[in-house]
Amino acid sequence: MAFSFDRYAAIIFIVIGACFIFESRKISETAYGSNVGPDIFPMGLGILLILLSLRLLFETRGTSQDKAATGALDYKKFIIIFAAAILYALFLEKLGYVITTFVFLTIGFQVMEKGKWLKSLVIAGGFSFGIYYVFVKVLDGTLPGFPVFF
Amino acid sequence: MEALHFLGDGFSIALQWHNIAFAFFGVLIGTAVGVLPGIGPMSGVALLIPVTATITSGLDPQSAAASSIILLAGVYYGAMYGGSTTSILLNTPGESSSVVTVLDGYQMAKKGRAGAALSIAAIGSFVAGIVSLIGLVLLAEPLSNIALEFGPAEYFSLMLLGLCAVSGLAGSSMTKALMMTVVGLLMATIGIDSVSGVSRFTYDNPNLYSGLEFLTIAVGLFALGEVFKTILEKDNGDGDIIKVKKILPTKQDLKDSAAPITRGSLLGFFIGVLPGAGATLASFFSYIMEKKISKDPKKFGQGAIEGVAAPESANNAASGGALIPLLTLGIPGSGTTAILMGALIMYDVQPGPLLFDDHPEVAWGLIASMFIGNVMLLVLNMPLVKVFSKIIETPKKYLLPIIIAISIFGVYAVQNTMFDLLLLLACGAAGYFLAKHDFPLAPLVLGLVLGPMIENNMRRALTGSDGDFMIFLQSPISLIFLIFALLWILIPVVLKMRGKNVITNEEG
Numbered sequence: 001m002a003f004s005f006d007r008y009a010a011i012i013f014i015v016i017g018a019c020f021i022f023e024s025r026k027i028s029e030t031a032y033g034s035n036v037g038p039d040i041f042p043m044g045l046g047i048l049l050i051l052l053s054l055r056l057l058f059e060t061r062g063t064s065q066d067k068a069a070t071g072a073l074d075y076k077k078f079i080i081i082f083a084a085a086i087l088y089a090l091f092l093e094k095l096g097y098v099i100t101t102f103v104f105l106t107i108g109f110q111v112m113e114k115g116k117w118l119k120s121l122v123i124a125g126g127f128s129f130g131i132y133y134v135f136v137k138v139l140d141g142t143l144p145g146f147p148v149f150f
Numbered sequence: 151m152e153a154l155h156f157l158g159d160g161f162s163i164a165l166q167w168h169n170i171a172f173a174f175f176g177v178l179i180g181t182a183v184g185v186l187p188g189i190g191p192m193s194g195v196a197l198l199i200p201v202t203a204t205i206t207s208g209l210d211p212q213s214a215a216a217s218s219i220i221l222l223a224g225v226y227y228g229a230m231y232g233g234s235t236t237s238i239l240l241n242t243p244g245e246s247s248s249v250v251t252v253l254d255g256y257q258m259a260k261k262g263r264a265g266a267a268l269s270i271a272a273i274g275s276f277v278a279g280i281v282s283l284i285g286l287v288l289l290a291e292p293l294s295n296i297a298l299e300f301g302p303a304e305y306f307s308l309m310l311l312g313l314c315a316v317s318g319l320a321g322s323s324m325t326k327a328l329m330m331t332v333v334g335l336l337m338a339t340i341g342i343d344s345v346s347g348v349s350r351f352t353y354d355n356p357n358l359y360s361g362l363e364f365l366t367i368a369v370g371l372f373a374l375g376e377v378f379k380t381i382l383e384k385d386n387g388d389g390d391i392i393k394v395k396k397i398l399p400t401k402q403d404l405k406d407s408a409a410p411i412t413r414g415s416l417l418g419f420f421i422g423v424l425p426g427a428g429a430t431l432a433s434f435f436s437y438i439m440e441k442k443i444s445k446d447p448k449k450f451g452q453g454a455i456e457g458v459a460a461p462e463s464a465n466n467a468a469s470g471g472a473l474i475p476l477l478t479l480g481i482p483g484s485g486t487t488a489i490l491m492g493a494l495i496m497y498d499v500q501p502g503p504l505l506f507d508d509h510p511e512v513a514w515g516l517i518a519s520m521f522i523g524n525v526m527l528l529v530l531n532m533p534l535v536k537v538f539s540k541i542i543e544t545p546k547k548y549l550l551p552i553i554i555a556i557s558i559f560g561v562y563a564v565q566n567t568m569f570d571l572l573l574l575l576a577c578g579a580a581g582y583f584l585a586k587h588d589f590p591l592a593p594l595v596l597g598l599v600l601g602p603m604i605e606n607n608m609r610r611a612l613t614g615s616d617g618d619f620m621i622f623l624q625s626p627i628s629l630i631f632l633i634f635a636l637l638w639i640l641i642p643v644v645l646k647m648r649g650k651n652v653i654t655n656e657e658g
Contacts, residue, residue, distance in 0.1 A: 005583070005586075005587045006326075006587060009584075009587065009589070013329060013333070016333070016336070017336075020336055020339075020351075023351055024350070024351075027348055027350055037346065038343040038345065038346045038348045038350060039350075040609075041339060041605045041608065041609070042336060042339040042350065042351075045332050045335050045336050045339070046336065048332050049329060049332045049333065049336065052325055052328050052329045052332060053329060055325050056323075056325045056326065056329065059323070059325060073382045073383065074381060074382050074383070075382070077381050077382075078378060078381050078382045081381060081551070081554070082378070082575070082579065085554055085558070085575055086572070086575055088558060089558060089568060089571035089572055089574075089575060090568065090572075092558070092562060092568070092571065093568060097559075101555055101559070104551070104554075104555060105551050105552065105555055107551075108550070108551025108554065108555075109547060109548060109551055112381075112546070112547035112548075112550060112551065113547040123548055123552075127552060127555065128555075131559055135204060135559075135563065139204055139205065139207065139208070140208075141204055141207070141563060142566075143562070143563065
């Protein structure tokens with residue numbers, strides 16, 4: 001049976017709520033000088049979240065599919081750019097800001113629209129060097145600029 | 151008039167050359183954000199928080215806070231000006247508060263009166279901006295004096311009211327809005343508890359000790375979420391842009407729109423002050439009102455200048471009005487003001503009744519800079535409207551990857567951890583999927599910002615009453631707030647059951 005997004009989301013939120021309730025029981029109960037410990041607020045919220053999620057399940061009962069079939073989504077572009085962004089985040093510290101940003105932007109531009117290589121390279125290069133220069137040289141910020149072995 | 155004296159001090163801060171520059175770039179970027187479809191005021195402000203944080207890093211904390219909030223607020227109200235441009239020229243609203251402007255604005259443009267429509271929108275926005283600022287100056291002191299009397303119980307109830315108001319009006323399903331609020335509050339509990347010093351849900355991960363960073367979440371949910379949406383949905387609004395010919399409105403235009411601008415400003419201001427009801431609702435209501443008052447309602451939808459003047463004034467007035475609860479009570483009434491509040495807290499400036507005493511330069515400097523910013527916007531928008539209409543043509547293929555790169559740069563520059571970058575991307579994906587399925591994001595951010603304060607006030611109140619929850623009902627002010635909070639949630643439900651249409655605030 002195909003569930004709609006809302007029902008999946010409701011179930012996920014019930015799990016999240018349950019986790020918060022379960023985990024908040026582990027927090028040491030009383031704080032000094034107060035009988036309202038740090039566990040009460042998250043526990044109460046967890047219960048509230050579960051109740052609301054149950055209400056959402058109730059509201060969306062019977063709906064098995066998302067009502068709006070919103071045309072073909074461009075998952076290919078999205079996944080490539082998203083994956084590139086994750087790699088960008090992972091390698092930012094190791095390879096330095098300038099190289100990773102340049103590579104990420106070039107990939108991004110080319111995925112959005114193939115061709116016009118020169119323009120892509122110039123904009124990507126200008127952005128990565130420009131930001132690095134302004135931030136590190138003018139504003140004295142810290143940013144890993146280039147790979148360590150340079 | 152004490153307020154005038156403070157305002158004078160505010161002007162002396164706002165007129166420092168760097169603050170003039172900050173206000174100028176704020177409104178300039180704001181107008182661009184408003185013009186570009188796909189980037190709303192929320193993502194624009196969120197995206198710029200880390201950028202301003204780096205630029206102001208050389209200043210002392212007080213002036214850094216004042217300067218950044220001047221720039222960020224400039225983006226916020228500048229976007230209200232810019233939003234009308236695409237509505238009029240492209241038949242696509244640049245942001246949700248300009249949706250009704252499309253109805254008459256595009257029709258006017260088709261009849262060759264694009265220039266008149268744009269300039270009336272700019273003039274209306276200017277008048278409304280000034281009206282709401284005067285309201286802000288007059289109400290700020292008295293309101294914050296009242297709020298100073300509040301104890302923790304009253305504060306808890308007031309914040310609850312704020313959350314309920316935003317949830318009650320956000321998006322199509324109130325259940326989803328409330329769920330998002332609770333998720334935001336839960337996320338706020340992660341980290342070291344400020345009352346007892348116990349660490350909660352951190353699992354000995356040092357990245358979590360200080361809690362999930364507000365900035366990372368806001369940039370991810372709003373800025374990246376919208377970028378992902380545009381990539382996925384091939385939303386290449388390549389409509390024909392109507393050329394602007396003559397800019398200045400005729401005398402008849404000015405005469406026709408004077409009354410709608412006044413009415414729109416006043417209505418918008420009062421709607422803006424109410425928590426939850428933001429610029430979108432204000433523009434909507436003022437359009438309906440003009441149509442009702444008009445002697446000739448048929449001309450609406452066919453290029454009536456009143457239909458541009460009133461809603462554009464109203465959304466600007468509302469954005470000014472929305473700053474009142476933020477600055478005087480510390481309660482943001484909308485998603486964008488919640489982000490502004492998060493930015494202030496990042497600078498250790500706590501919005502609320504004490505703001506005007508503790509940080510007068512921030513509060514009054516901001517108010518004074520908004521007068522200056524509104525004048526700048528009028529000057530920018532009248533002659534430069536043609537230049538701004540060119541921004542619409544910025545190719546998306548360059549813009550989108552650059553927005554991702556700016557988000558990553560900004561978050562890394564402030565946080566310096568890879569953990570935050572991955573959290574940022576995760577929030578971006580979550581933001582897209584949640585927003586796509588009508589889970590409103592504004593309540594989540596509101597919950598995240600207000601969470602620690604709600605919890606602290608609740609626990610302080612309960613400590614005072616020996617754990618007796620009745621304290622929230624015994625204090626009359628607190629009881630009134632709670633009743634209002636309940637009504638805010640219940641009335642739309644009752645109306646829906648009776649089959650009435652409930653207008654909701656999409657922008658939040």
